[in-house]
Amino acid sequence: MSTRDKHETRPVAEMLVHSPTDFRVDGAIYTDQALFAAEMDRIFGTTWVYVAHESEVPQAGDYKTTQIGLRPVIVSRASDGRIHVMLNRCRHRAGAVCRESQGNTKLFTCKYHGWTYRVDGSLNAISMRAGGYPSGVDASSLGLQQVARVESYRGFIFASMALVGPSLTEHLAPVLPYLDHQIDHSPVGRISVQRGTHRALYQGNWKFQAENSTDGYHGNFVHQSFWKIMGRFGNEGGQHGNYAETDMAKIMQRREEGRTLGFANGHGILEYPLPGGGLDAMRRGPHAHYMQLMDGAYTPERLLKIMPQYNLWIFPNLGVLLDQIRVVQPLAVDRTEVTLQFYDLDGVPEAYNQERFDGYERFFGPASFGSPDDVEMFAMNQVGLQAGEMQWLRLDRGLQREQILPDGTRQGHPSDETPQRAFHRKWFELMAAANASHACETSTKEACA
Numbered sequence: 001m002s003t004r005d006k007h008e009t010r011p012v013a014e015m016l017v018h019s020p021t022d023f024r025v026d027g028a029i030y031t032d033q034a035l036f037a038a039e040m041d042r043i044f045g046t047t048w049v050y051v052a053h054e055s056e057v058p059q060a061g062d063y064k065t066t067q068i069g070l071r072p073v074i075v076s077r078a079s080d081g082r083i084h085v086m087l088n089r090c091r092h093r094a095g096a097v098c099r100e101s102q103g104n105t106k107l108f109t110c111k112y113h114g115w116t117y118r119v120d121g122s123l124n125a126i127s128m129r130a131g132g133y134p135s136g137v138d139a140s141s142l143g144l145q146q147v148a149r150v151e152s153y154r155g156f157i158f159a160s161m162a163l164v165g166p167s168l169t170e171h172l173a174p175v176l177p178y179l180d181h182q183i184d185h186s187p188v189g190r191i192s193v194q195r196g197t198h199r200a201l202y203q204g205n206w207k208f209q210a211e212n213s214t215d216g217y218h219g220n221f222v223h224q225s226f227w228k229i230m231g232r233f234g235n236e237g238g239q240h241g242n243y244a245e246t247d248m249a250k251i252m253q254r255r256e257e258g259r260t261l262g263f264a265n266g267h268g269i270l271e272y273p274l275p276g277g278g279l280d281a282m283r284r285g286p287h288a289h290y291m292q293l294m295d296g297a298y299t300p301e302r303l304l305k306i307m308p309q310y311n312l313w314i315f316p317n318l319g320v321l322l323d324q325i326r327v328v329q330p331l332a333v334d335r336t337e338v339t340l341q342f343y344d345l346d347g348v349p350e351a352y353n354q355e356r357f358d359g360y361e362r363f364f365g366p367a368s369f370g371s372p373d374d375v376e377m378f379a380m381n382q383v384g385l386q387a388g389e390m391q392w393l394r395l396d397r398g399l400q401r402e403q404i405l406p407d408g409t410r411q412g413h414p415s416d417e418t419p420q421r422a423f424h425r426k427w428f429e430l431m432a433a434a435n436a437s438h439a440c441e442t443s444t445k446e447a448c449a
Contacts, residue, residue: 012432015423016394023399023421024392027385030205035431036333042430043316044069048151048158048171050318050327051075051085053343055155055192061104061119067329068159073147074098074108075157078120083152085159086121086144093145097144099259108144117144131366132189155185155191156318174409175314176261181306182320188347192271193325195357198364200371204378206317206330207427209338212374213319213326214270214311214419216260217397222377226369258308260398260418262410266426268314268419273308283306290352315420315426324364334382340364340371 012035015026029035049068052075056064065088072088075098088096090110097108107124108117110159114127121144126133149160151168157432158168172179183191202209212218242256261269275281279300283291294303311321319326329337342360344353363370397414405411412418 006214012428016428018368018421018425021396021400022425023396023417024394025424026391027388027393029332029427030207030382030393031385031388033333036205038431039330040069040071042433043427044071044330045161046165046430046433047162047316048160048166048168049316049391050156050314051159052157053155053191053193053325053341054083054152054157055194056102057083059104061097061106063105063108064102065098065100065120066327068147068161069330069378070181071161072096073159074121074144075159076119076121078118082120083157084120084156085147085148085150087147089145090115091123091142091144092126121146154189154410155317155354166385172267172314174265174407175267175269175312177233177305178269178312179314179320181308181310181336182312184298185347186303186345186347187293189297190346191343192346193341195342195344198366198371200338200340200375201331201373202336202338202378203334204336204375205334206336206384207423208378209326209328209336209374210313210316210423212378213313213321214260214268215417216255216258216414217417218254218374218377222373223370225373226363229369255414258414260412260414260416262412262418262420262422262425262427264408264422266423268313268422269310270311270414270415274304277306279303287352289346293348298396313423315423322363323360330428336378340370395424 010026010028015029017024045068050423051066051068052064056062057075060077060079060081063074065074067073074084074086074088076086078084087100090097091188092110092113092115095110095112097110097115098105099111105119108119109115110117114135116124116127118124123139123142126137126139126142142278147159147161148163149165151158153168153172153176158171160168169176171398183189193215197255255272258270258272261283263269279291282288285291294306297305309322311319313319317328320326323342325341325343327341329339331337342357342364346358362368366372395417398412398418399421400414401413402418403411410418410422
Protein backbone atom coordinates (compact mmCIF):
# COMPACT_ATOMS: atom_id res chain seq x y z
CA MET A 1 0.00 0.00 0.00
CA SER A 2 1.38 3.42 -0.97
CA THR A 3 1.74 6.34 1.41
CA ARG A 4 -1.26 7.97 -0.33
CA ASP A 5 -3.39 4.85 0.16
CA LYS A 6 -2.60 4.88 3.85
CA HIS A 7 -3.73 8.48 4.09
CA GLU A 8 -6.98 7.83 2.23
CA THR A 9 -8.05 4.97 4.44
CA ARG A 10 -7.44 6.74 7.75
CA PRO A 11 -10.49 7.85 9.76
CA VAL A 12 -11.44 11.49 9.27
CA ALA A 13 -10.75 12.30 12.92
CA GLU A 14 -7.10 11.32 12.40
CA MET A 15 -6.70 13.69 9.44
CA LEU A 16 -6.52 16.74 11.71
CA VAL A 17 -3.71 17.46 14.15
CA HIS A 18 -4.33 20.39 16.46
CA SER A 19 -2.80 21.57 19.71
CA PRO A 20 -1.83 24.94 21.21
CA THR A 21 1.28 24.92 19.00
CA ASP A 22 0.29 22.84 15.96
CA PHE A 23 -2.52 22.77 13.38
CA ARG A 24 -2.26 20.50 10.33
CA VAL A 25 -4.69 18.89 7.92
CA ASP A 26 -4.10 15.76 5.85
CA GLY A 27 -3.70 16.42 2.11
CA ALA A 28 -6.20 13.62 1.45
CA ILE A 29 -9.07 15.96 2.37
CA TYR A 30 -8.40 17.78 -0.91
CA THR A 31 -7.84 14.71 -3.12
CA ASP A 32 -9.83 11.70 -1.89
CA GLN A 33 -12.93 10.87 -3.97
CA ALA A 34 -14.77 9.15 -1.12
CA LEU A 35 -14.24 12.14 1.15
CA PHE A 36 -15.56 14.45 -1.55
CA ALA A 37 -18.69 12.32 -1.92
CA ALA A 38 -19.14 12.39 1.85
CA GLU A 39 -18.79 16.20 1.86
CA MET A 40 -21.75 16.47 -0.49
CA ASP A 41 -23.80 14.54 2.07
CA ARG A 42 -22.43 15.57 5.45
CA ILE A 43 -21.75 19.24 4.72
CA PHE A 44 -23.84 20.36 1.76
CA GLY A 45 -26.57 17.92 2.74
CA THR A 46 -26.91 19.09 6.35
CA THR A 47 -26.00 22.75 6.83
CA TRP A 48 -27.34 26.03 5.45
CA VAL A 49 -26.08 26.73 1.93
CA TYR A 50 -26.39 30.10 0.20
CA VAL A 51 -28.35 29.83 -3.07
CA ALA A 52 -29.37 33.32 -4.28
CA HIS A 53 -30.12 36.93 -3.44
CA GLU A 54 -33.76 38.00 -3.46
CA SER A 55 -32.99 40.81 -5.91
CA GLU A 56 -32.16 38.14 -8.51
CA VAL A 57 -35.79 36.93 -8.47
CA PRO A 58 -37.77 40.12 -7.78
CA GLN A 59 -40.93 39.34 -9.79
CA ALA A 60 -43.39 36.46 -9.91
CA GLY A 61 -42.11 33.85 -12.35
CA ASP A 62 -38.46 34.84 -11.91
CA TYR A 63 -36.05 31.97 -11.33
CA LYS A 64 -32.38 31.14 -10.98
CA THR A 65 -30.69 27.74 -11.21
CA THR A 66 -27.81 26.80 -8.96
CA GLN A 67 -26.60 23.84 -6.90
CA ILE A 68 -26.48 22.63 -3.30
CA GLY A 69 -23.33 20.59 -3.43
CA LEU A 70 -23.86 18.53 -6.58
CA ARG A 71 -27.67 18.72 -6.35
CA PRO A 72 -29.15 20.95 -9.09
CA VAL A 73 -31.81 23.29 -7.72
CA ILE A 74 -34.15 26.02 -8.92
CA VAL A 75 -34.76 29.16 -6.86
CA SER A 76 -38.06 30.77 -7.92
CA ARG A 77 -40.59 33.37 -6.87
CA ALA A 78 -44.19 32.17 -7.11
CA SER A 79 -47.29 34.27 -7.86
CA ASP A 80 -47.92 34.78 -4.14
CA GLY A 81 -44.44 36.25 -3.72
CA ARG A 82 -43.02 33.28 -1.84
CA ILE A 83 -39.52 32.00 -2.58
CA HIS A 84 -39.19 28.31 -3.42
CA VAL A 85 -36.07 26.20 -3.67
CA MET A 86 -36.64 22.82 -5.32
CA LEU A 87 -34.63 20.04 -6.88
CA ASN A 88 -34.17 20.53 -10.61
CA ARG A 89 -35.23 16.97 -11.43
CA CYS A 90 -38.33 15.72 -13.19
CA ARG A 91 -40.44 13.24 -11.23
CA HIS A 92 -40.66 10.99 -14.29
CA ARG A 93 -37.19 10.08 -15.55
CA ALA A 94 -34.95 12.56 -13.70
CA GLY A 95 -34.38 15.12 -16.45
CA ALA A 96 -33.41 18.63 -15.39
CA VAL A 97 -36.55 20.67 -16.08
CA CYS A 98 -34.69 24.00 -16.35
CA ARG A 99 -31.43 24.44 -18.24
CA GLU A 100 -31.19 28.25 -18.18
CA SER A 101 -29.22 30.05 -15.51
CA GLN A 102 -31.85 32.74 -14.93
CA GLY A 103 -35.10 34.04 -16.40
CA ASN A 104 -38.85 34.36 -16.06
CA THR A 105 -41.41 31.68 -16.89
CA LYS A 106 -44.89 30.38 -16.20
CA LEU A 107 -43.93 26.71 -16.50
CA PHE A 108 -40.88 24.49 -16.29
CA THR A 109 -40.99 21.80 -18.98
CA CYS A 110 -39.00 18.60 -19.02
CA LYS A 111 -37.71 18.31 -22.59
CA TYR A 112 -37.51 14.51 -22.39
CA HIS A 113 -41.21 13.58 -22.15
CA GLY A 114 -42.99 16.91 -21.78
CA TRP A 115 -44.06 16.90 -18.12
CA THR A 116 -44.67 20.48 -16.95
CA TYR A 117 -44.41 22.15 -13.55
CA ARG A 118 -45.56 25.50 -12.21
CA VAL A 119 -43.14 28.06 -10.84
CA ASP A 120 -43.85 26.91 -7.27
CA GLY A 121 -42.87 23.36 -8.28
CA SER A 122 -46.35 21.85 -8.33
CA LEU A 123 -47.19 19.51 -11.22
CA ASN A 124 -49.04 21.27 -14.03
CA ALA A 125 -49.57 18.39 -16.45
CA ILE A 126 -48.42 14.91 -17.45
CA SER A 127 -48.09 14.76 -21.21
CA MET A 128 -50.28 12.19 -23.07
CA ARG A 129 -51.78 11.22 -19.76
CA ALA A 130 -55.02 9.65 -21.09
CA GLY A 131 -54.64 5.90 -21.30
CA GLY A 132 -51.04 5.93 -20.16
CA TYR A 133 -51.65 6.56 -16.47
CA PRO A 134 -54.49 5.76 -14.05
CA SER A 135 -57.07 8.52 -13.90
CA GLY A 136 -56.77 8.66 -10.13
CA VAL A 137 -53.00 9.25 -9.96
CA ASP A 138 -52.23 11.75 -7.19
CA ALA A 139 -50.79 14.76 -9.02
CA SER A 140 -50.09 16.55 -5.71
CA SER A 141 -47.34 14.02 -4.97
CA LEU A 142 -45.64 14.47 -8.34
CA GLY A 143 -44.42 18.05 -8.10
CA LEU A 144 -40.76 18.99 -7.98
CA GLN A 145 -39.28 18.06 -4.62
CA GLN A 146 -38.97 21.07 -2.35
CA VAL A 147 -35.74 21.55 -0.43
CA ALA A 148 -36.44 20.85 3.24
CA ARG A 149 -35.91 24.34 4.64
CA VAL A 150 -35.58 27.79 3.06
CA GLU A 151 -34.92 31.00 4.95
CA SER A 152 -33.70 34.50 4.07
CA TYR A 153 -31.73 37.11 5.95
CA ARG A 154 -31.83 40.66 4.56
CA GLY A 155 -32.20 39.36 1.03
CA PHE A 156 -29.69 36.49 1.26
CA ILE A 157 -31.49 33.20 0.57
CA PHE A 158 -30.20 30.03 2.20
CA ALA A 159 -31.48 26.48 1.86
CA SER A 160 -30.90 23.31 3.86
CA MET A 161 -31.51 19.74 2.76
CA ALA A 162 -31.92 18.74 6.41
CA LEU A 163 -35.40 18.64 7.95
CA VAL A 164 -34.01 19.41 11.39
CA GLY A 165 -31.06 21.38 12.65
CA PRO A 166 -30.11 24.88 13.75
CA SER A 167 -32.16 27.74 12.33
CA LEU A 168 -30.53 30.07 9.83
CA THR A 169 -30.23 32.74 12.49
CA GLU A 170 -28.48 30.29 14.79
CA HIS A 171 -26.12 29.28 11.99
CA LEU A 172 -25.27 32.89 11.13
CA ALA A 173 -25.36 34.25 14.69
CA PRO A 174 -21.62 34.86 15.19
CA VAL A 175 -21.29 36.88 11.97
CA LEU A 176 -24.68 38.57 11.64
CA PRO A 177 -23.22 41.94 12.76
CA TYR A 178 -20.59 41.72 10.02
CA LEU A 179 -23.10 40.82 7.32
CA ASP A 180 -25.15 43.78 8.53
CA HIS A 181 -22.07 46.00 8.19
CA GLN A 182 -21.64 44.96 4.55
CA ILE A 183 -25.29 45.59 3.67
CA ASP A 184 -25.37 48.87 5.57
CA HIS A 185 -22.81 50.43 3.26
CA SER A 186 -26.11 51.37 1.63
CA PRO A 187 -27.71 54.35 3.41
CA VAL A 188 -31.08 52.61 3.01
CA GLY A 189 -29.78 49.21 4.13
CA ARG A 190 -30.34 47.33 0.85
CA ILE A 191 -28.21 45.92 -1.93
CA SER A 192 -29.14 44.72 -5.42
CA VAL A 193 -27.53 42.05 -7.60
CA GLN A 194 -28.29 43.21 -11.13
CA ARG A 195 -25.11 43.15 -13.22
CA GLY A 196 -24.78 39.50 -14.07
CA THR A 197 -22.42 36.76 -12.95
CA HIS A 198 -18.75 36.15 -13.63
CA ARG A 199 -17.83 32.46 -13.43
CA ALA A 200 -14.34 31.09 -12.92
CA LEU A 201 -13.38 27.42 -13.21
CA TYR A 202 -10.22 26.03 -11.70
CA GLN A 203 -8.66 22.59 -11.47
CA GLY A 204 -8.51 22.30 -7.71
CA ASN A 205 -10.50 21.50 -4.59
CA TRP A 206 -13.33 23.79 -3.46
CA LYS A 207 -11.86 24.34 0.00
CA PHE A 208 -8.94 26.33 -1.41
CA GLN A 209 -11.27 29.17 -2.43
CA ALA A 210 -13.10 29.00 0.90
CA GLU A 211 -9.79 29.31 2.73
CA ASN A 212 -8.40 32.04 0.49
CA SER A 213 -11.29 34.49 0.82
CA THR A 214 -10.17 35.48 4.33
CA ASP A 215 -6.43 34.94 3.76
CA GLY A 216 -4.46 38.12 4.38
CA TYR A 217 -1.12 36.32 4.06
CA HIS A 218 -1.05 35.67 0.31
CA GLY A 219 -1.89 39.14 -1.01
CA ASN A 220 1.57 40.67 -0.77
CA PHE A 221 2.97 37.85 -2.90
CA VAL A 222 0.27 36.59 -5.26
CA HIS A 223 -0.96 40.06 -6.21
CA GLN A 224 2.37 41.88 -6.70
CA SER A 225 1.38 42.94 -10.23
CA PHE A 226 -1.69 44.70 -8.84
CA TRP A 227 0.30 46.58 -6.23
CA LYS A 228 2.62 47.81 -8.98
CA ILE A 229 -0.37 49.08 -10.95
CA MET A 230 -1.73 50.75 -7.82
CA GLY A 231 1.65 52.35 -7.14
CA ARG A 232 1.79 53.84 -10.63
CA PHE A 233 -1.83 54.69 -11.41
CA GLY A 234 -3.55 54.80 -8.04
CA ASN A 235 -7.34 54.47 -8.36
CA GLU A 236 -7.63 55.78 -11.92
CA GLY A 237 -9.25 52.50 -12.95
CA GLY A 238 -11.80 52.62 -10.12
CA GLN A 239 -11.55 52.28 -6.38
CA HIS A 240 -10.45 48.98 -4.88
CA GLY A 241 -12.29 48.11 -1.72
CA ASN A 242 -10.89 50.18 1.11
CA TYR A 243 -7.70 51.44 -0.53
CA ALA A 244 -8.16 55.15 -1.17
CA GLU A 245 -4.42 55.83 -0.83
CA THR A 246 -1.92 55.95 -3.69
CA ASP A 247 1.13 55.69 -1.41
CA MET A 248 2.10 52.02 -1.46
CA ALA A 249 4.01 52.32 1.80
CA LYS A 250 0.81 53.43 3.51
CA ILE A 251 -1.20 50.65 1.87
CA MET A 252 1.29 48.00 2.99
CA GLN A 253 1.34 49.48 6.48
CA ARG A 254 -2.44 49.27 6.70
CA ARG A 255 -2.33 45.65 5.57
CA GLU A 256 -0.43 44.98 8.78
CA GLU A 257 -3.26 46.51 10.79
CA GLY A 258 -6.65 45.01 11.53
CA ARG A 259 -7.33 41.41 12.50
CA THR A 260 -8.65 38.00 11.55
CA LEU A 261 -11.51 36.30 13.38
CA GLY A 262 -12.52 32.64 13.51
CA PHE A 263 -15.98 31.60 14.74
CA ALA A 264 -17.45 28.42 16.16
CA ASN A 265 -19.72 27.72 13.17
CA GLY A 266 -16.85 27.73 10.68
CA HIS A 267 -17.26 31.36 9.60
CA GLY A 268 -14.34 33.78 9.33
CA ILE A 269 -13.42 37.45 8.97
CA LEU A 270 -10.43 39.32 7.57
CA GLU A 271 -10.76 42.93 8.73
CA TYR A 272 -8.76 45.99 7.73
CA PRO A 273 -9.27 49.41 9.37
CA LEU A 274 -10.51 52.64 7.84
CA PRO A 275 -8.06 54.68 5.74
CA GLY A 276 -5.91 57.23 7.52
CA GLY A 277 -8.04 59.98 9.01
CA GLY A 278 -11.05 57.71 9.16
CA LEU A 279 -14.50 59.09 8.51
CA ASP A 280 -13.38 62.72 8.36
CA ALA A 281 -11.02 61.93 5.49
CA MET A 282 -13.86 60.27 3.62
CA ARG A 283 -16.12 63.27 4.24
CA ARG A 284 -13.52 65.58 2.69
CA GLY A 285 -12.72 63.25 -0.19
CA PRO A 286 -14.24 62.67 -3.62
CA HIS A 287 -17.19 60.77 -2.13
CA ALA A 288 -18.38 63.52 0.19
CA HIS A 289 -21.94 63.28 -1.15
CA TYR A 290 -22.04 59.55 -0.38
CA MET A 291 -20.81 60.27 3.14
CA GLN A 292 -23.54 62.90 3.57
CA LEU A 293 -26.09 60.19 2.83
CA MET A 294 -24.39 57.84 5.29
CA ASP A 295 -24.21 60.52 7.98
CA GLY A 296 -27.93 61.09 7.54
CA ALA A 297 -28.66 57.36 7.94
CA TYR A 298 -26.33 56.24 10.73
CA THR A 299 -24.73 57.56 13.90
CA PRO A 300 -20.96 58.22 13.93
CA GLU A 301 -20.54 55.23 16.25
CA ARG A 302 -22.38 52.98 13.80
CA LEU A 303 -20.35 54.29 10.85
CA LEU A 304 -17.12 53.40 12.63
CA LYS A 305 -18.33 49.78 12.59
CA ILE A 306 -19.75 49.80 9.07
CA MET A 307 -16.92 51.40 7.12
CA PRO A 308 -13.86 49.18 7.73
CA GLN A 309 -13.12 46.52 5.12
CA TYR A 310 -14.49 43.08 5.98
CA ASN A 311 -13.79 39.94 4.00
CA LEU A 312 -16.58 37.74 5.39
CA TRP A 313 -16.77 33.99 4.79
CA ILE A 314 -19.96 32.17 5.75
CA PHE A 315 -19.50 28.41 6.04
CA PRO A 316 -19.54 26.52 3.78
CA ASN A 317 -19.88 28.38 0.45
CA LEU A 318 -20.47 32.15 0.69
CA GLY A 319 -18.16 35.14 0.69
CA VAL A 320 -19.34 38.74 1.03
CA LEU A 321 -16.39 41.00 0.41
CA LEU A 322 -15.15 43.97 -1.56
CA ASP A 323 -18.49 44.80 -3.21
CA GLN A 324 -19.21 41.24 -4.26
CA ILE A 325 -21.07 38.07 -3.44
CA ARG A 326 -18.72 35.13 -3.98
CA VAL A 327 -20.01 31.55 -4.08
CA VAL A 328 -17.89 28.42 -4.26
CA GLN A 329 -19.45 25.50 -6.11
CA PRO A 330 -17.79 22.05 -5.88
CA LEU A 331 -17.93 20.13 -9.16
CA ALA A 332 -15.48 17.31 -8.44
CA VAL A 333 -12.77 16.63 -5.92
CA ASP A 334 -10.33 18.53 -8.16
CA ARG A 335 -12.67 20.85 -10.07
CA THR A 336 -14.48 23.92 -8.76
CA GLU A 337 -16.57 26.78 -10.09
CA VAL A 338 -16.56 30.16 -8.39
CA THR A 339 -19.30 32.67 -9.15
CA LEU A 340 -18.72 36.35 -8.47
CA GLN A 341 -21.49 38.93 -8.52
CA PHE A 342 -21.04 42.64 -7.97
CA TYR A 343 -23.75 44.22 -5.88
CA ASP A 344 -25.04 47.78 -6.13
CA LEU A 345 -25.78 49.82 -3.04
CA ASP A 346 -29.38 51.02 -3.08
CA GLY A 347 -29.97 54.68 -2.33
CA VAL A 348 -26.65 56.05 -3.62
CA PRO A 349 -25.82 58.01 -6.80
CA GLU A 350 -25.37 55.82 -9.88
CA ALA A 351 -21.94 57.36 -10.44
CA TYR A 352 -20.79 56.01 -7.09
CA ASN A 353 -21.99 52.49 -7.89
CA GLN A 354 -20.31 52.72 -11.30
CA GLU A 355 -17.00 53.67 -9.74
CA ARG A 356 -17.31 50.74 -7.37
CA PHE A 357 -18.07 48.49 -10.31
CA ASP A 358 -15.04 49.76 -12.25
CA GLY A 359 -12.84 48.84 -9.29
CA TYR A 360 -14.50 45.45 -9.04
CA GLU A 361 -13.76 44.71 -12.70
CA ARG A 362 -10.20 45.90 -12.23
CA PHE A 363 -9.44 43.35 -9.53
CA PHE A 364 -12.02 40.55 -9.93
CA GLY A 365 -12.99 40.47 -13.61
CA PRO A 366 -11.83 37.81 -16.12
CA ALA A 367 -8.90 39.99 -17.26
CA SER A 368 -8.20 41.52 -13.87
CA PHE A 369 -5.31 41.58 -11.44
CA GLY A 370 -6.87 39.55 -8.62
CA SER A 371 -9.10 36.57 -9.22
CA PRO A 372 -7.04 35.03 -12.07
CA ASP A 373 -3.99 35.10 -9.78
CA ASP A 374 -5.89 33.30 -7.03
CA VAL A 375 -7.33 30.46 -9.11
CA GLU A 376 -3.87 29.83 -10.57
CA MET A 377 -2.64 29.26 -7.01
CA PHE A 378 -5.47 26.80 -6.32
CA ALA A 379 -4.59 24.75 -9.41
CA MET A 380 -0.93 24.88 -8.39
CA ASN A 381 -1.86 23.54 -4.95
CA GLN A 382 -3.73 20.62 -6.51
CA VAL A 383 -0.66 19.74 -8.57
CA GLY A 384 1.51 19.80 -5.47
CA LEU A 385 -0.90 17.52 -3.63
CA GLN A 386 -0.07 14.72 -6.05
CA ALA A 387 3.15 14.32 -4.07
CA GLY A 388 1.19 12.29 -1.55
CA GLU A 389 4.24 11.15 0.35
CA MET A 390 4.13 14.56 2.07
CA GLN A 391 1.07 14.08 4.23
CA TRP A 392 0.33 17.38 5.95
CA LEU A 393 -0.62 20.95 5.08
CA ARG A 394 0.27 23.47 7.77
CA LEU A 395 -2.35 25.96 8.92
CA ASP A 396 -0.55 27.13 12.04
CA ARG A 397 0.46 30.69 11.11
CA GLY A 398 -0.16 32.93 14.13
CA LEU A 399 -1.38 30.09 16.32
CA GLN A 400 0.96 31.06 19.15
CA ARG A 401 -0.33 34.66 19.22
CA GLU A 402 -4.01 33.88 18.69
CA GLN A 403 -6.34 35.26 21.35
CA ILE A 404 -9.58 33.68 22.51
CA LEU A 405 -12.15 36.40 23.17
CA PRO A 406 -14.74 36.12 25.99
CA ASP A 407 -17.41 34.75 23.61
CA GLY A 408 -15.05 32.05 22.32
CA THR A 409 -14.21 33.82 19.05
CA ARG A 410 -10.57 33.50 18.08
CA GLN A 411 -8.66 36.61 17.01
CA GLY A 412 -5.39 36.89 15.12
CA HIS A 413 -3.15 39.20 13.11
CA PRO A 414 -4.48 40.00 9.60
CA SER A 415 -1.93 37.62 8.09
CA ASP A 416 -2.77 34.76 10.49
CA GLU A 417 -4.65 31.61 9.51
CA THR A 418 -7.27 32.03 12.24
CA PRO A 419 -10.32 31.94 9.88
CA GLN A 420 -8.95 28.93 8.02
CA ARG A 421 -8.59 27.01 11.27
CA ALA A 422 -12.20 27.86 12.16
CA PHE A 423 -13.36 26.58 8.76
CA HIS A 424 -11.52 23.29 9.25
CA ARG A 425 -12.74 22.79 12.79
CA LYS A 426 -16.30 22.93 11.50
CA TRP A 427 -15.42 20.78 8.47
CA PHE A 428 -14.02 18.05 10.69
CA GLU A 429 -16.93 18.31 13.12
CA LEU A 430 -19.44 17.63 10.35
CA MET A 431 -17.36 15.07 8.50
CA ALA A 432 -16.70 13.03 11.61
CA ALA A 433 -20.40 12.98 12.55
CA ALA A 434 -21.98 9.59 13.14
CA ASN A 435 -24.61 9.84 10.37
CA ALA A 436 -22.76 7.75 7.79
CA SER A 437 -24.07 8.20 4.26
CA HIS A 438 -24.33 6.15 1.13
CA ALA A 439 -21.23 7.98 -0.03
CA CYS A 440 -19.22 5.86 2.37
CA GLU A 441 -20.39 2.58 0.88
CA THR A 442 -17.26 2.36 -1.25
CA SER A 443 -13.99 0.53 -1.30
CA THR A 444 -12.48 3.37 0.72
CA LYS A 445 -15.32 3.56 3.25
CA GLU A 446 -12.77 3.72 6.06
CA ALA A 447 -12.01 7.28 4.96
CA CYS A 448 -15.53 8.23 5.97
CA ALA A 449 -15.49 6.52 9.35
